[in-house]
Amino acid sequence: MSATRGIALTFLASAVIGAGFALFGLGSVRLVRPVVIPAIIEEAGDGRLIEHFVVRSDDLIAASADPNAASPRIPPGIVLLEDPALAGAEAQTMKLRNSEGQVIGIASRLVAAEGAARAAWWTFVLGPRGTLAAQVADIEQPAQGRVLGGTVEFVAATGGFSEHASPAAGVVYELEVEQGG
């Protein structure tokens, strides 16, 4: 075997090895590593399962509204919802905590007129647990909401939903989700 041919064979064999390492390495990369935080769910005794979420005042990511609304603007200088079609509307995004204070997902709350009332649509995105959607049909009656549906863990979810605030404790929203029952 000539020296040149030997070097060429070494190059080709090494190229195959390099390609193999690259394929193995690329295939091994986990682009997304879901953080699994077990759900904290209480049994109500009547078959209902209840989960509580908490949003503290510093968990609000962004909050905007109709310029005439009294709701908060976060961060300062955020665009307000000045369009005539959005009169009375509010929009918020926030971090979501479980009852032990761990951040477990993100959520949004949209308020707009539906029928004779102003309704709030809540959407919770809880990583590998999936998406959960709920609605308070009249924000003047925040304890009478309901779960609308969801994905993954919540794909067949039905039940009650309520939103409350405890400003003195620095809590913007306390949310209770019921399933089943």
Added chain:
Amino acid sequence: MRALAQVLAGAAGVLTGAALVLAGLYFFPFAHLFRSERILAQFGAGRQVEVYALEGRLEGGDDTVSITAGPGGPFAPQPPGVQPLSEPAIRDGLALITRIRDERGQVVGIATELESGHEDSNLLAGKLMTHTTWTAALPGRGGLVLYQVEDNWTLATRIIGPATLLRREFQGPWRHVNTLGPLPNGHGRVVAATGEFAGRADTFIESAEMRRLTPEGRMDFTMRLHVAFHDELQLPSLDTGELQ
């Protein structure tokens, strides 16, 4: 001398093999990257379709109210001072608030887009995916909650990557259907619909047109949500809040 040549040939071979794999992956024509025109042309055939658009303008007049993502995300946070999604459970996410417009350009509602990273994202499959949930509230009409698996492979490799790594502004336009599922036909699923949409909303897709992306992550773009509805005459119920 001959041994040194062998070592150098081996090293060059390893590097060449790895580089060829990377180049092949970058240019590989994954089938899901070439479906946009077909999906757009076929979407909603025989059904009523409404399109809600949001515009991002570098020159102002942007529909975006707020956008944030994990630390080091590719898009410029807006407005300045909005907090990033830093905690481990949400750092691969995105949270957007935007106004939405009808096909005449009139603002007709407010929407949020919430994302979390998709665990099946895989470089060798050419998939950089997210679980994406859109929520749209249209005053006086009702609300829609829409879930999709979204793929951002081309956006990341051809647009965001060069713009951020090479500090080179992207000039489009680039048009793409971002929705990859979860339905077998590649459409997204309606999770819930209320008001006049209850019982009518069927499936949806998200399409995007990126015109410019600066190295700082500022964009000039249009994004559209195409929602297909059943014929109103076939409604099972018009009760507010019927689940899909």
